[in-house]
Amino acid sequence: MSFFRGSTQFPDPEKPVLPDEEQAVLKKVAKKVVERRMAVPAIVFLESVKPLNYIASQTLVFFEPIIQSIFSFKDYNAFRSALEKRESVEILIQHIEKLDSVFFAREKRLKKFLKTERKKWKWYQRWLGLFTPNVKIPDEVLNPPDESDSPPKEQ
Numbered sequence: 646m647s648f649f650r651g652s653t654q655f656p657d658p659e660k661p662v663l664p665d666e667e668q669a670v671l672k673k674v675a676k677k678v679v680e681r682r683m684a685v686p687a688i689v690f691l692e693s694v695k696p697l698n699y700i701a702s703q704t705l706v707f708f709e710p711i712i713q714s715i716f717s718f719k720d721y722n723a724f725r726s727a728l729e730k731r732e733s734v735e736i737l738i739q740h741i742e743k744l745d746s747v748f749f750a751r752e753k754r755l756k757k758f759l760k761t762e763r764k765k766w767k768w769y770q771r772w773l774g775l776f777t778p779n780v781k782i783p784d785e786v787l788n789p790p791d792e793s794d795s796p797p798k799e800q
Contacts, residue, residue, distance in 0.1 A: 675740035
């Protein structure tokens with residue numbers, strides 16, 4: 646029994662809250678939100694409607710015939726069943742925050758690289774945007790650095 650259903654037992658921390666397919670759907674939704682740079686509005690919206698997640702899942706059940714006839718969603722049922730659980734909104738928010746921090750760090754590395762690269766351009770390339778050279782972005786800028794390369798953190 647869950648802690649929220651009146652039981653005196655705490656939930657098992659070893660047992661995952663959501664099945665793997667529901668986790669995958671939530672990660673996919675979080676990735677799409679971060680790709681569209683809507684992380685902050687999505688987090689604010691999800692925090693404000695967190696108590697209504699069960700009602701949202703029942704709304705998805707109501708609109709399922711219409712949506713299934715127009716679109717072919719494979720993950721629709723998994724997303725609907727994930728929303729029925731109270732913890733799913735918090736898990737979705739955590740996924741969005743994690744992916745947003747990775748995206749922000751990548752964006753920061755890319756801006757820093759392009760700033761140093763633009764300093765090498767001639768004045769008319771920099772100020773007028775004429776004859777700009779093609780810039781090859783190295784992999785270490787696009788991909789996050791490995792933790793093995795970074796110095797160990799002291800505790």
